[in-house]
Amino acid sequence: MSDRTGVLAANLASAEARTPEARVAGAMSGFAQEIGALSAFRLESCIHCGICADACHFYIATEDPQYTPIWKVEPFKQAYKREASAFAPLYRLLGLKREVKADQLVQWQHLLFDSCNMCGRCSLICPMGIDVAALIEQARHAMFDAGLAPKELYEKAAHQKVTGQPEVSAEPYRDQLLAIGARFAVEIPLDKPDVDVMLCVPRTDIEHYPSAVASLARVMHHLGVSCTFRSDALVAENYGYYAGGKEWQREISRRLIDQAVACKAKILLVPECGHAYAALRWEAADLYGKPLPFKVLQVTEFLADELQAGRLRLGAAVTGATTFQDPCESVRKGGVSEAPRALMKAMGVDLHEMKNHGGFSFCCGGGGGVLDIERAAPLRYRTMENKLREIDDTGAKTFLTSCSDCRRTFDDAQAHFTWNKTPQSLLELVAANLIGAAGPA
Amino acid sequence: MNLLDFARGPALKVAIAVFCLGITWRIVAFALLRIRRDMNRPRASVLKFLGGGLLTVGSRSWPHREFIGRTGAGEALGYSYHIGLFALVLLFTPHILFLGSLFGVTWPGLPSSLITVISVLTLTLFLAVLFRRVTNPVMRMLSNFDDYFSWFITMLVMVTGLAATAHFGARYETLLAIHILSVDALLVWFPFGKLMHAFYIFPSRALNGALLARKGATS
Numbered sequence: 001m002s003d004r005t006g007v008l009a010a011n012l013a014s015a016e017a018r019t020p021e022a023r024v025a026g027a028m029s030g031f032a033q034e035i036g037a038l039s040a041f042r043l044e045s046c047i048h049c050g051i052c053a054d055a056c057h058f059y060i061a062t063e064d065p066q067y068t069p070i071w072k073v074e075p076f077k078q079a080y081k082r083e084a085s086a087f088a089p090l091y092r093l094l095g096l097k098r099e100v101k102a103d104q105l106v107q108w109q110h111l112l113f114d115s116c117n118m119c120g121r122c123s124l125i126c127p128m129g130i131d132v133a134a135l136i137e138q139a140r141h142a143m144f145d146a147g148l149a150p151k152e153l154y155e156k157a158a159h160q161k162v163t164g165q166p167e168v169s170a171e172p173y174r175d176q177l178l179a180i181g182a183r184f185a186v187e188i189p190l191d192k193p194d195v196d197v198m199l200c201v202p203r204t205d206i207e208h209y210p211s212a213v214a215s216l217a218r219v220m221h222h223l224g225v226s227c228t229f230r231s232d233a234l235v236a237e238n239y240g241y242y243a244g245g246k247e248w249q250r251e252i253s254r255r256l257i258d259q260a261v262a263c264k265a266k267i268l269l270v271p272e273c274g275h276a277y278a279a280l281r282w283e284a285a286d287l288y289g290k291p292l293p294f295k296v297l298q299v300t301e302f303l304a305d306e307l308q309a310g311r312l313r314l315g316a317a318v319t320g321a322t323t324f325q326d327p328c329e330s331v332r333k334g335g336v337s338e339a340p341r342a343l344m345k346a347m348g349v350d351l352h353e354m355k356n357h358g359g360f361s362f363c364c365g366g367g368g369g370v371l372d373i374e375r376a377a378p379l380r381y382r383t384m385e386n387k388l389r390e391i392d393d394t395g396a397k398t399f400l401t402s403c404s405d406c407r408r409t410f411d412d413a414q415a416h417f418t419w420n421k422t423p424q425s426l427l428e429l430v431a432a433n434l435i436g437a438a439g440p441a
Numbered sequence: 442m443n444l445l446d447f448a449r450g451p452a453l454k455v456a457i458a459v460f461c462l463g464i465t466w467r468i469v470a471f472a473l474l475r476i477r478r479d480m481n482r483p484r485a486s487v488l489k490f491l492g493g494g495l496l497t498v499g500s501r502s503w504p505h506r507e508f509i510g511r512t513g514a515g516e517a518l519g520y521s522y523h524i525g526l527f528a529l530v531l532l533f534t535p536h537i538l539f540l541g542s543l544f545g546v547t548w549p550g551l552p553s554s555l556i557t558v559i560s561v562l563t564l565t566l567f568l569a570v571l572f573r574r575v576t577n578p579v580m581r582m583l584s585n586f587d588d589y590f591s592w593f594i595t596m597l598v599m600v601t602g603l604a605a606t607a608h609f610g611a612r613y614e615t616l617l618a619i620h621i622l623s624v625d626a627l628l629v630w631f632p633f634g635k636l637m638h639a640f641y642i643f644p645s646r647a648l649n650g651a652l653l654a655r656k657g658a659t660s
Binding site for chain 1: 466467469470471472474475476477479480481482484497498501502504505507508511512515516519577578579580581582583584585588633635637638641642644645646647648649650652653656657658659660
């Protein structure tokens with residue numbers, strides 16, 4: 001562990017030692033390396049209509065123009081035009097596009113990290129069809145290369161890259177996982193060599209919602225699925241994704257991929273964690289350099305498939321009027337929108353949808369790593385007010401979600417606003433309403 | 442060679458050459474950049490992938506229900522002046538004859554009185570668009586020289602066209618020459634600025650829509 005700590009310290013020190021000039025050079029080179037035909041086309045297509053502002057909850061809450069989503073990539077648009085666009089030599093020769101300065105990038109840290117959940121709602125409103133969220137993710141990569149990822153995200157990503165978990169824990173996660181199994185009287189399949197499904201968990205669940213971990217194990221046991229957790233790749237989250245560190249994201253994903261390959265899994269099951277799903281389902285293969293030799297499924301879509309196949313039977317859940325928070329990364333951006341509703345329907349849940357739901361739902365406010373950024377909290381609370389109103393307006397007594405980060409964000413809001421609702425896990429509701437005999441272990 | 446001959450002779454030829462070469466270069470320049478293959482297993486079939494692209498071309502023509510309250514008026518304004526512009530360019534008889542001389546095809550035009558009404562309405566909408574750009578804090582912040590110059594040059598074409606039609610302020614030949622010169626200027630500017638969105642809008646919607654459909658994501 002001391003070797004790992006040494007590597008970590010060296011990583012952090014090298015980033016902090018950068019001069020502003022080196023930061024700019026790093027950012028621009030990172031962005032220029034990553035800019036492909038698709039991103040260039042997206043940047044060129046913007047007509048400066050500003051409509052994307054009207055999809056963003058940071059803008060809606062504040063009416064502050066700086067939170068306009070496309071503005072968040074302005075320095076990178078400037079750099080692209082100057083360095084790589086069709087008329088780049090003209091821009092440079094005539095001085096029409098200035099070089100991006102270090103202080104400009106420092107200013108943009110607030111816009112790209114503190115005030116963007118990477119939720120992708122802005123990508124649904126653009127009349128030119130531009131996927132603005134994809135551009136913001138690329139801009140985050142460049143900010144990381146410039147050493148301008150927020151400290152909280154950078155440190156967690158660095159820690160996870162080296163140790164496999166984003167922060168020091170009182171007990172190793174493996175031990176905590178086994179302790180959860182003992183506490184909830186459920187078998188935790190661990191380090192089995194040859195299985196159909198590899199499991200992983202949000203570290204948020206290990207630390208804050210152990211019953212969700214137990215529920216996952218219980219449901220899998222009930223279904224009789226051959227599955228296992230792997231000690232060397234327990235954590236689903238990917239702080240490299242949040243921080244914008246593409247290489248670190250690759251290494252963190254690689255840990256899970258290697259273990260899934262080692263245990264011959266046909267499915268890597270992503271638990272209730274939106275961004276883990278995005279990182280593994282929609283980005284990991286690109287970083288791996290070839291298609292993954294297994295499927296990546298989010299737990300609700302796996303369970304909905306089991307439901308449809310008749311292998312999962314659910315009893316009626318007594319929840320009363322219920323609403324559901326759609327996690328942006330798995331629903332809007334990831335396409336898992338029907339599965340959670342199929343599960344709720346099978347349990348007879350009286351679902352009262354929010355005004356903006358499904359693919360158009362507002363983010364919880366904590367996504368994109370914003371929950372971890374301490375200085376972002378006041379702005380985050382401001383944007384959450386609209387979301388909490390939408391939830392209250394449904395008249396629901398029960399509030400479900402299928403993302404542990406959403407859950408943690410709402411728990412935090414509950415304390416901050418003295419709000420009267422507690423978010424609950426859809427997976428836990430499924431585990432509590434299983435019917436029929438458990439399958440073979 | 443008088444001014445009119447110059448405007449619709451060598452000036453127009455040069456303008457069309459710059460227009461065609463510039464647009465070609467803008468598009469070829471994308472192809473010179475890296476095109477990355479997506480290794481992630483698609484959720485949708487190729488048919489849904491393509492269908493998603495086509496669907497987005499249509500669906501982004503008007504805001505989704507969730508956004509309409511905030512953006513409907515602005516988008517309506519935008520589409521209105523575009524419709525006015527298309528009507529003026531494509532349905533005014535002298536324009537049809539001019540385009541017919543270039544492409545060999547003609548079609549029926551609108552009566553001049555109606556064209557005059559459309560011109561005045563479009564000009565008014567154009568002024569409203571500028572007013573909105575300078576008064577709306579988001580648009581003002583995003584706007585740069587390209588936005589204002591593209592607005593100016595398009596407005597110039599409309600104003601000179603209206604003046605020529607109304608024989609206002611000078612001899613008709615002079616007014617027509619000025620109008621054609623303003624069109625030449627617009628054609629030269631076209632590939633360098635945001636007017637290129639005329640070529641990008643449908644491919645951009647289709648491409649982004651198809652990529653979202655590939656994931657089964659909302660579009």
